[in-house]
Amino acid sequence: MSSRITRAFAIAAAALAAATALSACGDDDKSTADASGEATALRLGYFPNITHAPALVGVKNGLFTQALGSTKLEAKTFSAGPAAIEALFSGAIDATYIGPNPAINGWAKSKGTALKIIAGSTSGGAALVVKQGINSAADLKGKKIATPQLGNTQDVALRHWLKGQGLNADQQGGGDVSILPQDNATAVQAFAQGSIDGAWVPEPNVAKMVTESKGKVLVDEKTLWPGGQFVTTHLIVSQKFLEQHPATVKKLLQGHIAAVNYLNTDKAAAEKATNDQLAALTGKPLKDPVLKSAFANLTFTVDPIAPSLYGSAKHAEEVGLLEPVDLKGIYNLSPLNELLTASGKPAVNDSAA
Template sequence: MKKGFVYFMMGVLLILSACGGGSNASSSSGDKQKVVIGYFPNLNHAPAMIAKEKQMYENQLGDDVEVEYRTFPDGSAFMTALATGEIQGGLVGPGPAMNNFISGVDVTVVASSSTGGTVIVSREDSGIKTVEDIKGKTFISPRVGCTHDVQFETYMKKLGITSDRTGGTMKHVTGKPAQYTTMFEKGDVDVATAPEPWASVLEAEVGANVVVDSDEISFGKTLPAAVFVTSSDMIKNDPELIQNLIDAHKESVEFINENPEEAIDITIKSIDEITGQKLDHDVMESAWARTDFVYDIDQEAIQAFGDSSYDLQFLKEKPDFTGFVDKSFINK
């Protein structure tokens, strides 16, 4: 975590304290309580899209609660919104959630959303066919130190190949996954650490080569690709609301596994509405095959991922995730 961001978050929290801000669900018109759910237009956030389409949160929370939805381009923006009380919970990558927890931000993981879905692909004319060919090339990830970045750099470091951030040969740039296709077409980047469905999009639209598949990448089988988070303040002050949110989330995950074709159609529609990109059903099926939707959490995988983030110098100190995960809501 860069110092500038840590100081920024500390400043935000101090301002909130002075203004009487907090992370409780906000008031809305009339007597209704308003709850805002955040998520990204990525496949591993499909449970939020399904829950929205099927009004699962609304049904669990009842008529006295107004549910709103907000989408984010990256984990940093999501975590800032959670810290400032703009959202009360939602889906985010484990990397941003871990980094903010270590920095002292009030965030608690209460469920997983999915595992898998991170794929390393290369531009068709890049000459990159194997991981050894990536040495000296330019790779892109959504953000520095994000979940997909850590997975990729962990994998590459085992081969003795590191990024320019730590004196290595790989040049690292960042960008939104929905824009990867354009960047590949322009030749701006050679390799993408792509969360699904964008890896399958790159394969279908620009002939990208799969260099490391989702079941081979570091932590690909065990690490949650997305987690449902809220604040300990929300858990303490309104545990019934959090239980209702997680019950809806579990219902959504179960729906996905029982109705994959309908879930794919809903996810295609939702991503189109958010990004303006309508994905082919065949592309989404390819992406779906690389993703497992689960709500249980592998705490050991989270610690191992955090240790690797420290080893890669994304973190200044070795992390301690005591109190980071609360499984009580998924176990009820």
Template structure:
């Protein structure tokens, strides 16, 4: 009798160990699992909103995979989530992806998401009428060294004006884009480097003036304003899933370009859900004019952007992004 009991216990233990041993690798089509995808509540991230709303991610990955979504106010929090495994993939600005890559983060850019959308506006009563008036003024971006920050400071450096961080006169602060309107109305900041639709919100709701347009700011028309990223470990262990996510991303971008009005409705609803702010159709129409949607990504432009980040002292060492981009899933 004792031999029978020992045999049963042994078989049970072996079965448990075998089950535990499969958790770190790729998952078969019959296994149930949950993945989380991240994005920001702004127009540069509409591909994620559309893929979510239209069920495109779900269609591509299959019924055995449950998809959850998480939104982020800035690239730093997104990249922390990617590093800790809180999310498996998602859309983020290229700046945070590059910055984290240089410090050893396991991140890979899979595709572009959008272009443009960085608007620099001055508060109505700030006294700012031109670029030259920005000396000594306070400007706000979502985060130090974020994509919009690098674009703006690169542009200003070319005009001989820099921030206090590099010995200049402009004062820099940071905050969530959805809060910029309140900061303008309180007079706490003079200039906002805002991702759309928040740039259009400031223009329409506060009378803010555009100082640097999206097609004028550095890298405004050439660098992806958002990129689809994952980890190298995910590519290694679950290549099929990553291919499915990229295919959904590409299909979402096609949907946006072919169904503009429907995509705008999805954007309004998603931003309201995640920020509590219901943007008008007029704001979305204005913002839409400042942005494009494409999954293309140029390694040369990414490297040029990184070089500028280094020159502005956002990066401590000259970056090499030759292994940051993995386009095998869109080619």
């Protein structure tokens, strides 16, 4: 495992240890219960990214606030999974929307004590976009390809795909294909300027690179998973918060279900609400062609698509970015399934198959 990943894991582990010590010393907990046993506040993390659309519309339209009732919602945004995991470890947030690989890493480093996945959120919306003239894996030899971060979900996907094509890429940017860690905004700009040959990115960056910089999709990640379904974003909660405030977690899930339903039933309004919230957070709304293209490439679902999580972990192991990890127990879908069953909808499962 690379020194950078080792350092990141060490930081996360230290944060977890610090949080445990603070808790033992009676540190002020903003999520303390009221007389009913429910939390007085719920601190929810999410990213200003269209793949977190259920969170964006849930906050924008007050769906979480309505579901939580007397519990105050405190929403916090993050730009990367590791930062959100560290915040969860330290007790700065209680729950967060996040990608699969940061959740896997957090589970592994806390030895299964820090978090639970309680619902799916988003499927799809990731691809390898390249310059015109690159038509196959063989054409990538000697090329520079960006991913958001070493060891993140898209980075693992690219490295695993390249390995399957007989191409190697080391963690220092060498090998047949040079993989460069760049945040999404930097990668989009670098691609437009011609300083990289492509990038494996999530939406809306795929749409930006195609519509604004004449890129082409070489690999749509949907084609690599059974049924074209794979987890891009899901909802996790700290185990401590879940144990102390199960009723509040259930209310959070009610708001989450409402947000997913809204995205799937009132698409035009949902696109606008998502874009309005993105603009409020970043100051830059998505252009209409990018917005519509990105939405068309995403599926919003409360199903966590568990087989793809186990698959992602296996892929990370195979490319040397994760030590073997037992994911048994990473899910707690009981609160979600109680709500789904009560509303006459089919339950979801955490099976690896």
